Amino acid sequence: MEKPQSPGDFTIEALADLLDRHGSNPERWPQLQRAPALALVQTSADAERLLDEARALDVALDALPAPAMPSGLPGQVLDALPRDFAEIALDWLAANFWRPVGFALAPLLVGFALGNAQQDGTGDLEDAVTLLAFDEVQLFDLAENGNAE
Amino acid sequence: MARVQRKDTAAFSVLLGRHGAAVHAFVFRLTGDAADAEDFTQETFLRVWSRAGTWKAGRVKFTTWAYRIARNLCIDAWRTRRGSPADAEVDVEELAGDAPADDAGQTRRALETALAALPERQRTALVLCHHQGWSNREAAEMLEVSVDALESLLSRARRSLRKTLAPYREA
Numbered sequence: 001m002e003k004p005q006s007p008g009d010f011t012i013e014a015l016a017d018l019l020d021r022h023g024s025n026p027e028r029w030p031q032l033q034r035a036p037a038l039a040l041v042q043t044s045a046d047a048e049r050l051l052d053e054a055r056a057l058d059v060a061l062d063a064l065p066a067p068a069m070p071s072g073l074p075g076q077v078l079d080a081l082p083r084d085f086a087e088i089a090l091d092w093l094a095a096n097f098w099r100p101v102g103f104a105l106a107p108l109l110v111g112f113a114l115g116n117a118q119q120d121g122t123g124d125l126e127d128a129v130t131l132l133a134f135d136e137v138q139l140f141d142l143a144e145n146g147n148a149e
Numbered sequence: 150m151a152r153v154q155r156k157d158t159a160a161f162s163v164l165l166g167r168h169g170a171a172v173h174a175f176v177f178r179l180t181g182d183a184a185d186a187e188d189f190t191q192e193t194f195l196r197v198w199s200r201a202g203t204w205k206a207g208r209v210k211f212t213t214w215a216y217r218i219a220r221n222l223c224i225d226a227w228r229t230r231r232g233s234p235a236d237a238e239v240d241v242e243e244l245a246g247d248a249p250a251d252d253a254g255q256t257r258r259a260l261e262t263a264l265a266a267l268p269e270r271q272r273t274a275l276v277l278c279h280h281q282g283w284s285n286r287e288a289a290e291m292l293e294v295s296v297d298a299l300e301s302l303l304s305r306a307r308r309s310l311r312k313t314l315a316p317y318r319e320a
Contacts, residue, residue, distance in 0.1 A: 020304035023279060056318055057311050060260050061279050063253075067183050069173035069190065074165045077194045081158065 010036035015047050024054035150211050154201045165194055168212065171281065172219050178276040179223045181265055189226070193219040209290070216291045220273060227269070256317045263313035271306035274299055 015037055022028045026038060040047045152160035172193055177186035196218050204214055264272060270292065277288035278299075289299040 017304070020307050021300040022285070022303075023307070028278075028284075053311055053315075053318070054307070057307060057314055058279065060256060060314060061264075061275075061310075063257060064178075064261060064264070066174050066177050066280075067186070069170045070187060073173070073187060073190060074162070074169055077165055077169075077191050078158065078162060080191065080195060081161070081198055082195075 010040045012040070012044065012046050012050070015040055016050055019050060019054040024051060024058045150201070150204065150206065153198070154204070156201075161194075161198055164197070164211075168215060169194065171212075172215060175216060175276060175281055176219050176223060178280050179220065179269075179273060180226070181261065185223075185226065189219060189222045192222055196222075210287075213287070213290050216277070217293070220291070224269065256314065259313055259317065260310065263310055267306055267309060270294075271302045271309070274302040275306045275310075278303060 010033070014033075018029060018033055018037055022030070026034055029037060041051050150160075150164070153164055169190065173186055173190040176189045176193070177183065180186060180189070193215060197215055200218075204211065264275075267275070273292060274288055277283045277291055278285060283291070285299055285303070286296055289296045292299060292302075294302075
């Protein structure tokens with residue numbers, strides 16, 4: 001395990017290397033180097049200048065703008081997902097179900113409407129005549145069968 | 150991620166909500182172009198969806214994997230367009246030499262130019278560690294290099310950018 005460096009061991013070159021590798025934020029520095037590096041900054045004007053330069057770069061980098069992700073992007077991604085055949089078929093049916101059903105029901109509805117429109121009251125009389133005719137046929141059959149026996 | 154591997158769109162939507170903005174910011178910082186950032190973020194997540202089966206839990210973190218996909222998309226685009234910043238080694242000292250009097254906007258533009266001129270790996274290393282907040286070890290995994298190699302990339306990037314900023318600081 002690496003031993004913590006004492007402030008006396010920590011050189012300007014080591015600080016420059018630390019800042020190059022980790023930036024100016026001491027929280028990102030390796031723990032063992034943090035205390036001696038900060039101690040050096042307290043005691044050396046050159047070390048302080050190095051830290052100031054590193055900070056200036058970090059502040060300038062932080063100031064670079066970056067646009068937020070467009071709010072519609074997640075929706076676009078989800079819409080663009082490739083889907084399997086079953087999903088596509090279900091979606092098609094959901095979107096187009098009224099068409100085959102509509103085509104199937106249309107003649108039925110037209111026939112029903114036409115049938116209703118043509119009823120003018122003579123239907124009942126025609127039915128009665130037809131039933132009467134059946135009754136006569138039945139009576140005629142009974143008479144004939146009775147004679148034969 | 151296991152649910153995404155089973156093609157669960159609700160789980161994918163959660164994943165997108167959790168990591169979408171960070172991947173978008175990462176891609177924007179690499180490309181410097183809002184339209185590219187949008188396109189490559191979308192493509193990154195479409196690849197996450199279609200290649201979810203190849204991701205192995207425990208071998209690499211999801212974020213590492215997703216950032217690698219995003220970065221590779223940027224690199225492919227640069228190669229296709231032949232404008233690869235990795236190939237365009239701009240002389241940073243030259244950029245710094247004719248610095249105008251200090252002004253926040255000018256400093257920012259100079260820094261953006263210098264950042265765009267960095268070799269791709271240096272810029273990616275800096276974006277991952279500085280802007281995205283990854284540790285050096287995590288960024289090294291994303292770039293598939295050793296921590297030492299990553300820190301060497303960071304050192305070169307920071308030294309270049311400090312040279313660019315020096316005249317503005319003096320002004």
